[in-house]
Amino acid sequence: MRRLAFQLVAFALLLAAAQTALVRIWPNPPPSETVRDTVRSLRATVVLLGDSVNHTPCATDTNRAPISRMLARRLAPRVAGISRGGFDLAVFDAMCRFLARRAETPRTVFIEVNVASLWGDGRSPYTTHKLVALDLWRYDRPLLDAWVRPLQVWRFPLAAPDLRLDAYLDQPVVHGGRTLGPLREFQAGHPRYAVPTEAAIREHVIVRYLQPLAPNNRLLDHAASAARALVRRGHRAVFFVVPVNHEVCEPMFPGEFRAAIAAKVAALRRAVEPQGAEVIDLSTALPADCFAVAAYPNEHLNQRGRDFVAARLADVMPAGPGP
Amino acid sequence: MLFVSYEFLVFLPLALLGCALLGRIGTRARNLFLVAASYVFYGWWDWRFLSLIAASSLLDYAVGIGLGRARAPAARRLLLAASLAGNLGLLGFFKYFDFFLESLRAAAAALGWTLDAAPLRLVLPVGISFYTFQTLSYSIDVYRGRIRPILDPVAFFAFVGYFPQLVAGPIERAASLLPQFLTIRPVAPAMAADGLRLMLWGAFKKIVVADRLAVFVNAVYAAPSDFAGWPVLLATYFFAFQIYGDFSGYTDIARGVARLMGFELMLNFRRPYFAASIAEFWSRWHISLSTWFRDYVYIPLGGNRVPRWRWRLNLMTVFLVSGLWHGANWTFVVWGALHGAAMLLSSATRAWRDRLADALGMAARPRLRRVTQTLLTFHLVGAGWVFFRAPSLRAALQTFYAMAGPTPARLALPELARGASLAVSLAAVAVLLAVEFAAERRPLRPALAALPAAVRWSAYLAIALAVLNLGTREEIPFIYFQF
Known part of the structure; x- marks a missing residue:
């Protein structure tokens, strides 16, 4: 048996050497653009983490700059904006933990919260949160680079795939104590939305804003984790809730809409404020004409809207240089 | 777990x-x-x-x-x-x-009644x-x-x-x-080494063969009409190896783990795709289940010591029940029925097939006859897998229909089912078949022992590297878990 144990150890060592050599010949894919952006943001003193609300301009805009660039114009410190469509608190958590670990001097991190994706298992399936987390993790540990593929194959939690598209689309949409159907039937591209009707708009409001947010929702856990990681290392964490087109939504569900948004913001506050983070609630701060589509429930802003958000974020920064 | x-x-x-x-x-x-x-x-x-x-x-x-x-x-x-x-x-x-x-x-609905349950x-x-x-x-x-x-x-x-x-x-x-x-039972070093080898080979079958093929199969079987023609045919071949790699891989790991504890579990697969008839296939595929049905259903029904018509009924009953054991769906019942029918047909046409083989000069070439029979059996089994894999009878028939259709110009296949990744999957199947072919000719254990240590260790290392690197990120559950 001793001989077998010796052979096993020798085999393990050989395998480790072969695995290291293999990654030289067949390297892992380079870190994603998101990871490169996150690493670059280490040079900034203010970082804004956002989704498409940050960077999507409106067709009529003359100034197509994202919110982060508008913020940069208002602040003396260096500002880095990182945003991709569909990013959410799970991705931001990985980024914040990386920034907290790596940033040598204190900085301010603005974290966007889009209430439209703050419900259920509301991560969009294309956020690839785990991939970002894994990429950032391996960036910090070059020696373990050789083991990224095995970790993925053997489904190490950090490397496990994100929520599957089917699971995401099968989530029930509820309203008024009733299940209306799976989320897949309420996707914007669904054939029954081919002709925009008021009923369709009402359904969009229900799906985007009126879904209940459980207190143990993992997106809230990610928000708390991000806040905790930053504040513990002396950084400033500021969550900002992006505006929603409340002038369109409120008349459809008087009282109910505002209460639902307020409940989500309150849940966010309960999750992050005890960790020492701040919350700026801009959810009902803008009129309909500040949105990309004035007559539709959405969060994409035109340049006036984006500039407003940048101004409100700049307001919370102390005058003069510094975080 | x-x-x-x-x-x-x-x-x-x-x-x-x-x-x-x-x-x-x-x-x-x-x-x-x-x-x-x-x-x-x-x-x-x-x-x-x-x-x-x-x-x-x-x-x-x-x-x-x-x-x-x-x-x-x-x-x-x-x-x-x-x-x-x-x-x-x-x-x-x-x-x-x-x-x-x-x-x-x-x-009830077909008879115009309503059943409120x-x-x-x-x-x-x-x-x-x-x-x-x-x-x-x-x-x-x-x-x-x-x-x-x-x-x-x-x-x-x-x-x-x-x-x-x-x-x-x-x-x-x-x-x-x-x-x-x-x-x-004390675990002897040879037994433990055997267990580890089984586990490694089982992991290769599951991770490198079955899981990689599953990506292609799942994409095609989700919408066969979008992949008409050769992709559906290829997916059906792939499913044959996917299910074999998946299930026999699980069994190998199970047997390997048991050996590390000093336990011996029964052989469940004996290179089933080298079977030359459906009857032989069932003596090589999921042996523990087929012998269970033989001992506890077929023989108590009278087995083959009954009139011919009754034997046929017994055989068909066993295959129908075996089909149903696999899943609560008519597709599994049809799958079982197909195997039962193939067994009966094989028995009924034996003399005729022997005469045909003689006429074709195959009697003098037993190896060629065996290869022909093996290929035919594999394709019969493969046709059965379409019912096994399809979610419904209608989908199974649509899959056969799609096989004969023209292939669309653009195929939306996932990355692992295209180009070099597809070539790696095919190579994995080739390795599986080569090893099984070698084992079919002579027992592998003494053959392995006769090889120089450097060759053996290189082979183990290559398999281990494949297991570590060539799997999919997506979780592909063991198919037989659902049964």
């Missing part, structure tokens, strides 16, 4: 260590530990269903004790009936209730078909007087819940596995 998961990589060394250490104290301590470890293994998926395994174990343990004491035939029959009702009732309720209800509703939509407990059959075989064997009832409840619970084979077999017989829980 899945064999291919980091949790299992942590669990296994602890289980082996516990088994070895407690084995020094005695069988009872070792068995108690094995029951606990097995229940952790199973409970990792859903602890609530542990009660079903415990209930099934308790029932058959009590039935065994009862059969040991009862002398009157009526009492013995009653006890056996209790075991049959308990185990088949459990299986029927969790696995078939909705299927029969919905079939009944469809039949809602399906229960129960979660199917993983491995229920395996462990109920295993405990059932114990009670039947005790009833028949083939084995003596076991008095040690811990050993019996360990026998039913033994984690390597709990959720996907092999379906062990009490006569071969139960005695292993009553003794401590």
Whole structure:
């Protein structure tokens, strides 16, 4: 048996050497653009983490700059904006933990919260949160680079795939104590939305804003984790809730809409404020004409809207240089 | 818990260590530990269903004790009936209730009646078909007087819940596995090395062959009409190797793990795609199930010692029940029926086929005849897999229809099912077939031992590297877990 144990150890060592050599010949894919952006943001003193609300301009805009660039114009410190469509608190958590670990001097991190994706298992399936987390993790540990593929194959939690598209689309949409159907039937591209009707708009409001947010929702856990990681290392964490087109939504569900948004913001506050983070609630701060589509429930802003958000974020920064 | 998961990589060394250490104290301590470890293994998926395994174990343990004491035939029959009702009732309720209800509703609707009963939509407990059959075989064997009832409840619970084979077999017989829980068998280095080799090869079959092929198969079978023509045909070939790699890979890992603990599990696959007839296929594929049906259904029905028409009926019954065992869906029933029909056809046309072979000059070329028969059998089995894989009979027929259709100019295949990735998957199948071909010609173990150590170790290293690097990120559950 001793001989077998010796052979096993020798085999393990050989395998480790072969695995290291293999990654030289067949390297892992380079870190994603998101990871490169996150690493670059280490040079900034203010970082804004956002989704498409940050960077999507409106067709009529003359100034197509994202919110982060508008913020940069208002602040003396260096500002880095990182945003991709569909990013959410799970991705931001990985980024914040990386920034907290790596940033040598204190900085301010603005974290966007889009209430439209703050419900259920509301991560969009294309956020690839785990991939970002894994990429950032391996960036910090070059020696373990050789083991990224095995970790993925053997489904190490950090490397496990994100929520599957089917699971995401099968989530029930509820309203008024009733299940209306799976989320897949309420996707914007669904054939029954081919002709925009008021009923369709009402359904969009229900799906985007009126879904209940459980207190143990993992997106809230990610928000708390991000806040905790930053504040513990002396950084400033500021969550900002992006505006929603409340002038369109409120008349459809008087009282109910505002209460639902307020409940989500309150849940966010309960999750992050005890960790020492701040919350700026801009959810009902803008009129309909500040949105990309004035007559539709959405969060994409035109340049006036984006500039407003940048101004409100700049307001919370102390005058003069510094975080 | 899945064999291919980091949790299992942590669990296994602890289980082996516990088994070895407690084995020094005695069988009872070792068995108690094995029951606990097995229940952790199973409970990792859903602890609530542990009660079903415990209930099934308790029932058959009590039935065994009862059969040991009862002398009157009526009492013995009653006890056996209790075991049959308990185990088949459990299986029927969790696995078939909705299927029969919905079939009944469809039949009623066809007659213009309405049946107001809602399906229960129960979660199917993983491995229920395996462990109920295993405990059932114990009670039947005790009833028949083939084995003596076991008095040690811990050993019996360990026998039913033994984690390597709990959720996907092999379906062990009490006569071969139960005695292993009553003794401590020291693990010889050769046995441990064999176990490790089996585990490595099983992981290769599952991760590198089955999981990679699954990406292509899943994409194509999700919408066969989008991939008409050769992709559907290729996906069907791939599924044949996927299901084989998946299931036999699981069995190999299970047998390997058991050997590391000093247990021997039965062989469940013997290179089934080298079978030259459907009958031979079933003596090589899922052997533990086919022998179970032979011993507990086919022979009690009279086997082949009955008039010809009755034998045909017996055979068809066994295949239909075997199909239904695989899943509560008409597709599995049709799959079983196809195999049964192929067996009957094969038997009915034997003389005619022999004459044809003579006419074609194949009698003088037995190897060529064998190759032809093997290819034909493989394709028959492959056609059956279409029903096995398709979600419904309509989808299965659409898949056959799509196979004959023109291939679209653009195919939206996932990355792992295209270009170099597809070539790697094909190479993995080629390696599998090459190894199986070699094993078909001569036993692999002595052949491996005869190789220089450097060659052997290089082969092990290459397989281990493939296992570590060539799998998919996506979790592909073991197919037979659903049964």
